[in-house]
Amino acid sequence: xxxxxxxxxxxxxxxxxxxxxxxxxxWQVTGVDGEYTATIAGNTQFxxxxxxxxxxxxxxxxxxxxxxxxxxDIESSQxxxxxQINSLITxxxxxxDTPLPWSQG
Numbered sequence: 001x002x003x004x005x006x007x008x009x010x011x012x013x014x015x016x017x018x019x020x021x022x023x024x025x026x027w028q029v030t031g032v033d034g035e036y037t038a039t040i041a042g043n044t045q046f047x048x049x050x051x052x053x054x055x056x057x058x059x060x061x062x063x064x065x066x067x068x069x070x071x072x073d074i075e076s077s078q079x080x081x082x083x084q085i086n087s088l089i090t091x092x093x094x095x096x097d098t099p100l101p102w103s104q105g
Contacts, residue, residue: 002033002085004078006069008062009041020057022046025065029074031081038084040077044069 012024023046030039046068055064066074 002031002082004029004031004081006066006074006077008065011060011065013057018054018056021054022057022060022065025069027066027069029077029081031078031085033085033089036085036088038081038088040080040084042069042073042077044073 006027006029008025008027010026011022012026013020014023015021025044025046026041027044028039028041030037
């Protein structure tokens, strides 16, 4: 069973309309299944801070910012991470460069 964790890795701000107004969040989803780990990065731009009221930058929490990221973006990232982990657990068969049958002597 894979456990997923979403973390914010960077926030970009503008100084208008309020000081340190968040306009971009970089984030990552990490999945862990036993000894297997995979990560994918994401980036969400905001035309305005989510929610009804402006939250001052120094009062933001990681959970608040994660809540601004569209759920389908996180779910899609989790599916990609799960695919990476599945490939680690059961590596896909790789095609072999087989000699041409008519060139064997």
